[in-house]
Amino acid sequence: MKTTAAFVLAAANLVAGHTTFQSFVIGGKDQGQHFAVQTPSNGNNPIKDVTSSAMVCNGGTATSDQVEVAAGSSVTMQWHHNDPATTSGDSDEPIAASHKGPVMVYIADAATNGEGAVWTKIYEDGYTNGKWGVDNFITNKGAITVDLPNLTAGDYLIRPEMIGLHEASTQGAAQFYNGCGQIKVTGSGTASLPSTGTDMTKAYSATDPGVLVNIYSGLTSYTIPGPAVWDGASTDSSPSTPTTTAAPVSSAAPSKTATPTSSAVASAVASASATPSAEPATPTETQAAPAPTSTGSGSGSSTLPETFTIEQFISWLKTTTGSSSARRARRAHPRAFQL
Ligand SMILES: [Cu+2]
Structure with missing residues (x-):
């Protein structure tokens, strides 16, 4: 051969048909490829080891650029199949439709660099009425939109994530995709993140019911892995309670309108140099x-x-x-x- x-x-x-987080869309405006979005170290390839350090920020390195967003406002994170995006004629844009699974978003204080038990889940879209989070993600053309909690002003990392479960009936074959964006939250928000959050290298187990799962056998409900979504107020998160979503979960329908006026703050422009390559x-x-x-x-x-x-x-x-x-x-x- x-x-x-x-x-x-x-x-x-x-x-x-893999995918990566590539840009922020604020107030309807794309802020530019890899502006304030860390470039992954391994192209668009998935992570399969749930304990990998790449579970934190996909091997990305912190940069000094940020986008400004008001506390309580909505933020859109744009993903594409290839990096840089090849949107025209790419039938796997923004991700191959086979990659059914949940979409989640976590946030952490930027000073932590994402290391340790510092992440708080603020959004999840699992499996509702026969639709996966990834199905909605494809409908929204690779855009994940979340309403930020009413956070105290400061620098944060925001980490959207999805899991491709198309091979997940084999242990270790679920495909994890994540990326980290750097935001400066403005305004007079009062909510502090819970003092103890989730360590992304310990958030999931290879045998979690939402990670080791056969999605082709008439699934009626699905247990989203990881902690429960934070209520935006309590000082204590519950890192070990997974949510089963037969019924709709909170904020499962992403809103498309970003009303607040927010502007991008440029102190550096991240380079988009990741080259997509074939999966191992x-x-x-x-x-x-x-x-x-x-x-x-x-x-x-x-x-x-x-x-x-x-x-x-x-x-x-x-x-x-x-x-x-x-x-x-x-x-x-x-x-x-x-x-
Ligand atoms: Cu893939």
Whole structure:
């Protein structure tokens, strides 16, 4: 397969549907790519080890730029499949639709650098009436909008996160995506974050019911992992109580209007240098999807021979793309085409 590897990897790059947090939208205005948004260290690839230090800010490094937001106002965090965004003709923008799972947002005092038990959950959207947080995220074109608590003025890190559960019936295969943004909260808010929060390297376990879960078996409810959403007032958060969302959860419907007037404060512009790359190679694909015949390797259409010409490869790719079963297989198994 020496001669084919490059082609297969190229094809895998087209279908690996990951995502990253890339910009703030304040008052309807995009503040610029990676302005006050830390650039992840590993492109758009997911984290699979829930104890990884990348669970804090996706390996990003703090920069001195911030966006200003008024306490109690709404903040929108924009994600894209590729980094930098390739929005036109990218069917996996902002994330592959196979990546069903919850969307959550945490906040911490910026002085902590996000390290330790310092994070407070302020938003979550799990699984409500058959819709996942990620489904709503796709409907909103990759925008996650939250109303900030009435926080005391100061510097904070805000950390949106989502989990791709499409392979999560295998332990260690859930895909975690997070990113950290740097905000300066203004105004005369009075709510201080709870003194003890959540350590993001200990927030989840690989066996949490919301992390090790088969989403293809007629799920009727889903337990969002991590702490409960803070009520915005109490000084004590409850870091160990996960929320089950059969019923709608608080602020599950993101509002789209950012009414407060807020301006971006520029002291530096973060560089957007992360290059998307293929997900690390995994030799086995164990997820049982609803369509048992979907193997991802062109079932229902032509098979690619061991060696082939570019023309053969292109025509194979066309038959594969045109086959609905193969397309479904790709959606359900985005890594099935990778080596
Ligand atoms: Cu992905």
